[in-house]
Amino acid sequence: EPEVTQTPSHQVTQMGQEVILRCVPISNHLYFYWYRQILGQKVEFLVSFYNNEISEKSEIFDDQFSVERPDGSNFTLKIRSTKLEDSAMYFCASSEDRAHEQYFGPGTRLTVT
């Protein structure tokens, strides 16, 4: 069964460093998303991406964040200068259609020290 994959599973970085989180969405899906979940809190939307551009972004997704689909399979989230409060699980998701089911990857645990 097709699934969303993410790498790395755990990333530790120092405050101020840049990180890139990688995702491979399900191959026939057209919509891609990033969500995050701070420990003990709810899953929060960051950004949606369709047709090689951002469809929507939340207030969390400020100028420190960017997304890219560098090739036909990968979808990346870059955080330019990490802060302590960026420590969270970051989930990539994909869907065939904007109204339909979103399937989540296993997540990347980002720890900023």
Next chain:
Amino acid sequence: QKEVEQNSGPLSVPEGAIASLNCTYSDRGSQSFFWYRQYSGKSPELIMSIYSNGDKEDGRFTAQLNKASQYVSLLIRDSQPSDSATYLCAVNRPGTASKLTFGTGTRLQVTL
């Protein structure tokens, strides 16, 4: 008012019983509704989707939607210890570029 509200629990049910999980949402324009299961330290796993009023059954799971009351529920029949997890209600309002808005989740404990 929270966009998607769930009782945080824990909801404790004995093995074999029916677990009933509830969710209310505030945006009347919401059109797609999803239940995800999340084990501790893992990612959300899609359990059910429902798009129209009424019931939708899939194996031991039944999702119920009442748009007039802005209410969606999930019933789990014959609950098993492996069902012990946090159940997340998520709502999608097309026209907002399909972002999912999640509730805080209800923790379910199935006891032996």
